[in-house]
Amino acid sequence: MSDNFKEFAADTWKRLKRRPLSLVGLALIAGFSSVAIFAPVLAPPEKNARDYYLIPQDGYSPDPVRPSAKHFFGTTEQQFDLYYGIVWGTRTAFKIGVAVVFVSIFVGILIGGVGGYYGGWVDEVLMRFTDVIMALPSIILAVVIVTVRGPSLFNVIVALAAVSWPTYARLIRGDVLSVKQREFVLAARALGASDRRILFRHVIPNSIYPVIVVASLDTGAIVLSAAALSFLGLGAPVGYADWGQLIAMSRNWIIGASGSPLDYWHTVAFPGGAIFLFVLGWNLLGDAFRDILDPRQK
Amino acid sequence: MAKFILKRLAMLPLVLLGVTLLLFGLFNSLSPEMRASIYVKDPRQLAALDEVIRKYGLNDPFHKQYSRWIGEVLSGNLGYSETAKMPVTEAIAAFFPATIELSVMAFIPIMVLGVWLGTVSAVHRDKWIDHVSRFISITGYSLPSFVLGLLLLMVFYGMLGLFPPGRYSLASDLIIYGGNYQPYTGMVLVDSLLNGQPGVFVDALRHLVLPAASLTYITMALLVRITRSSMLEELGKDYVRTARAKGLPENIVVNVHARRNAWIPVITIASILFVQLLGGVLITETVFAYPGIGRWVAQAAVQLDIPGVMGVALLTSTLFVLGNLAADVCYALVDPRIRFQ
Numbered sequence: 001m002s003d004n005f006k007e008f009a010a011d012t013w014k015r016l017k018r019r020p021l022s023l024v025g026l027a028l029i030a031g032f033s034s035v036a037i038f039a040p041v042l043a044p045p046e047k048n049a050r051d052y053y054l055i056p057q058d059g060y061s062p063d064p065v066r067p068s069a070k071h072f073f074g075t076t077e078q079q080f081d082l083y084y085g086i087v088w089g090t091r092t093a094f095k096i097g098v099a100v101v102f103v104s105i106f107v108g109i110l111i112g113g114v115g116g117y118y119g120g121w122v123d124e125v126l127m128r129f130t131d132v133i134m135a136l137p138s139i140i141l142a143v144v145i146v147t148v149r150g151p152s153l154f155n156v157i158v159a160l161a162a163v164s165w166p167t168y169a170r171l172i173r174g175d176v177l178s179v180k181q182r183e184f185v186l187a188a189r190a191l192g193a194s195d196r197r198i199l200f201r202h203v204i205p206n207s208i209y210p211v212i213v214v215a216s217l218d219t220g221a222i223v224l225s226a227a228a229l230s231f232l233g234l235g236a237p238v239g240y241a242d243w244g245q246l247i248a249m250s251r252n253w254i255i256g257a258s259g260s261p262l263d264y265w266h267t268v269a270f271p272g273g274a275i276f277l278f279v280l281g282w283n284l285l286g287d288a289f290r291d292i293l294d295p296r297q298k
Numbered sequence: 299m300a301k302f303i304l305k306r307l308a309m310l311p312l313v314l315l316g317v318t319l320l321l322f323g324l325f326n327s328l329s330p331e332m333r334a335s336i337y338v339k340d341p342r343q344l345a346a347l348d349e350v351i352r353k354y355g356l357n358d359p360f361h362k363q364y365s366r367w368i369g370e371v372l373s374g375n376l377g378y379s380e381t382a383k384m385p386v387t388e389a390i391a392a393f394f395p396a397t398i399e400l401s402v403m404a405f406i407p408i409m410v411l412g413v414w415l416g417t418v419s420a421v422h423r424d425k426w427i428d429h430v431s432r433f434i435s436i437t438g439y440s441l442p443s444f445v446l447g448l449l450l451l452m453v454f455y456g457m458l459g460l461f462p463p464g465r466y467s468l469a470s471d472l473i474i475y476g477g478n479y480q481p482y483t484g485m486v487l488v489d490s491l492l493n494g495q496p497g498v499f500v501d502a503l504r505h506l507v508l509p510a511a512s513l514t515y516i517t518m519a520l521l522v523r524i525t526r527s528s529m530l531e532e533l534g535k536d537y538v539r540t541a542r543a544k545g546l547p548e549n550i551v552v553n554v555h556a557r558r559n560a561w562i563p564v565i566t567i568a569s570i571l572f573v574q575l576l577g578g579v580l581i582t583e584t585v586f587a588y589p590g591i592g593r594w595v596a597q598a599a600v601q602l603d604i605p606g607v608m609g610v611a612l613l614t615s616t617l618f619v620l621g622n623l624a625a626d627v628c629y630a631l632v633d634p635r636i637r638f639q
Contacts, residue, residue, distance in 0.1 A: 135313050141320075232581075255452075276440055287436065
């Protein structure tokens with residue numbers, strides 16, 4: 001397995017290098033990762049700040065102020081510093097994306113794996129349940145879940161995981177159905193392996209690669225949905241470093257003073273740019289992974 | 299085929315039962331006081347809270363409340379939406395035509411541009427046009443819809459004053475509610491022409507440009523991608539080589555031979571996209587203050603207007619089932635090899 005993995009990793013890297021766009025994606029994600037890691041250096045919090053994720057305010061005037069030496073990206077509504085919010089918001093974006101993807105994959109593997117492997121009425125019940133979740137527009141379901149549980153970052157993660165897992169469950173189920181027919185599964189069973197062992201040691205590891213592709217593309221999409229929830233006022237509390245909320249704050253400032261209509265361009269351009277590049281990075285990476293793992297394009 | 303369609307339609311009630319049970323269960327995890335709170339606005343009316351709970355039996359066991367709700371729905375009463383300030387059925391009749399209008403205005407360019415770009419991209423694989431189209435599609439699905447919406451508003455409304463948000467201007471509003479105007483379909487583009495009001499038509503069209511354009515850009519990406527990969531697969535097959543070898547013009551090989559076989563995944567995605575659009579494009583309608591289903595359900599969900607959310611859920615899940623069915627029927631139309639059991 002470890003030799004196989006090394007070979008797979010080397011092969012992946014070789015193919016990745018051939019695609020300039022996938023390297024751009026890799027660079028973007030690496031860049032955002034360093035911003036997230038070095039956030040305390042890049043945007044030092046105030047000395048006695050209680051919570052580093054709360055964006056410092058420079059006064060309380062409602063009107064946004066243009067970028068200056070003191071505020072690189074300017075300030076938005078109520079003088080929240082955009083630069084600080086974007087730097088610390090990177091951590092928030094990673095937290096949401098990674099947490100939701102992990103929980104969804106876990107639930108998806110459990111439900112899809114069990115359904116596909118056992119088949120019969122177990123499969124029927126589990127799949128009809130995923131159908132129900134997929135029949136509702138995911139954003140409506142997510143909005144309802146967050147409203148019912150109360151707006152907070154944690155509940156945004158819960159809601160997005162609750163609407164994201166069916167994709168993985170279906171994917172895993174389909175793969176399990178085809179993998180379980182293969183000889184090595186039969187061999188394992190002949191050797192007397194238990195159902196659970198066959199499922200988790202043989203079947204699922206062999207159907208995991210398509211999941212990696214979807215997970216990479218999904219991370220971007222999840223950060224977009226989280227931002228959409230924030231935009232509807234269902235995210236972290238006001239002033240928390242969260243890109244979606246910063247964009248939501250710019251909503252009242254699409255028109256500047258008469259004569260200079262683009263006065264407040266920075267309020268949407270900087271947080272919007274951050275989220276765009278972050279999602280673009282994951283999508284480029286996911287695209288590259290798909291091309292690499294697609295046997296038809298070898 | 300009729301049998302197949304009937305069988306699929308028989309699934310609809312089951313899906314609706316599942317969807318409503320799920321949502322009802324979610325809402326019922328709230329205390330009766332929370333569920334009643336939208337109807338009591340003033341702290342001085344606190345006593346009324348208990349009355350609302352008693353009158354509507356919000357304290358009853360779950361199965362009792364749910365079966366009462368089902369009974370009302372079956373008799374045609376979807377309840378009263380506090381956010382829309384009207385009964386849910388009326389609200390759907392008022393908002394859904396607006397959403398249909400927007401969806402169609404976005405769906406036509408999505409299909410035409412998406413399939414065209416995807417085909418061109420596949421035919422000229424790795425040439426500059428392929429790179430341009432891939433760039434367009436990857437930026438499209440990386441851009442949050444509300445960021446694009448706000449930027450479009452900033453430039454085309456704030457700076458140039460060309461395309462305002464909303465559904466129509468005050469002048470059209472006066473004509474529409476002026477008395478001599480018959481709302482035949484609820485769709486302003488259609489009704490204005492039927493009523494001989496070209497001014498209203500142009501005005502409504504101006505309001506639709508930005509939301510439709512932003513939806514097109516963001517939604518088209520997926521279709522471009524699917525068309526491209528489906529076409530690439532077909533173009534690599536033997537029958538395409540045969541067609542080329544016998545000297546058929548390239549545009550016939552591409553547009554007649556290959557594309558017809560590439561339609562299946564495109565139809566799947568197209569039907570999903572159209573249903574998504576119809577299901578209320580929450581964020582886009584909210585950004586552009588466009589009074590459709592999406593903006594209404596966003597408000598209803600945030601303010602715990604339970605009848606409103608349940609009504610929209612019934613509508614969108616029905617559309618979802620019908621959309622899937624329509625896609626299956628389309629498969630048989632484009633590919634005679636597909637038969638229904």
